[in-house]
Amino acid sequence: MTPIIVAVTGGSASGKSTYADALRRLLDPLEVRLIAEDEYYGDHADEPGFDPLRFNFDDVTAHDHALLSDHIQRLKAGETVEAPHYDFVTHRRLEQTRTVKPADVIIVxxxxxxxxxxxxxxxxxxxxxxxxxxxxxxxxxxxxxxxxGRSVESVVTQYLRTVRPMHLAHTAPGIETADLVVVNDAAAASPELEALSPSFDKLAAPAAVRIKALMEARD
Structure with missing residues (x-):
């Protein structure tokens, strides 16, 4: 059976990774694979004049979408792919890869x-x-x-210089095209801030119902 391909997006640190993991749990016993776009950053550290403090990691072109698209299409065709590993400290793609096999549901x-x-x-x-x-x-x-391993100053500088404007230009418009919008107004910042932790299982439940319906429609 051709897998159901699900996209989960939102602003940086919006809780989308935690949401995707909750969705995976709710879809049990279906076989689910998670693919993180962050692993598909280009190998920019080898580019002449590369400066991680000034490089725009939040522009669409920072990601290798050609490779990601190829891998999704191959998974849909029932093939196994070798997903890259990206090191956020050295800003390089590591030699080792992660084997991703086809599944009932692929969450990107x-x-x-x-x-x-x-x-x-x-x-x-x-x-x-x-x-x-x-x-x-x-x-x-x-x-x-x-x-x-970042400093507070570097994180805030990057947020103001690229993260915020790129979010408004490239990520925020996705709210208009998404099939489902999940409002997460208290995304957990850390284990110490449990007051900010909503039930991600509750947030992910409507999507799990829709995905199961899509699976049944394909049977």
């Missing part, structure tokens, strides 16, 4: 997965996770400092 998650018309044509269902800018900035700040 990332900030630009609805910004590319060629990618949009591949989805059976698209979901936009809508979270306020202040929540997204708080979560991004904590994540990048703890997990990616």
């Amino acid at each position: 998650e990332g900030i630009h997965v609805l910004a590319d018309p060629a990618l949009r044509d591949l989805y059976d269902l698209s979901i936009y996770v809508d979270a306020p800018a202040d929540i997204r900035l708080a979560r991004r700040l904590l994540r990048d400092v703890r997990e990616r």
Whole structure:
């Protein structure tokens, strides 16, 4: 059976990854694969004059959408693909890859997965996770400092220089084309901020129902 391809998008640190994982759990016992657009950043560190503090990682062209599109199409055709691994500290694509096999449902998650018309044509269902800018900035700040070795100043500078304007230009318009909009006005910033943690299972439940209906319609 041809897999159901689901896109999950939203602003940086909107909670879309957590939402996608909750959706995967709710779809059990269906076989589900998660593909993160973040792993498909281009290998820009080898480019002449590359400066990670000035490079626009939030522009659509920063991602290798040609490779991502090829992998989605191959998975739809029942083929296995080798997904890349990206190192956010060195800004390089690692030599090792991740084997992704076909499944009942493929969830593709990332900030630009609805910004590319060629990618949009591949989805059976698209979901936009809508979270306020202040929540997204708080979560991004904590994540990048703890997990990616960034300084607070560099995270805020990047947010103001590229993240915010690129969100408005490329990601936010996805709310108009998405099949389903999920309002996440208290996305969890960290385990210490449990007051900001909604039930992602509850948020993902409507999408799980729609995906199961799509599966039944294909039987």
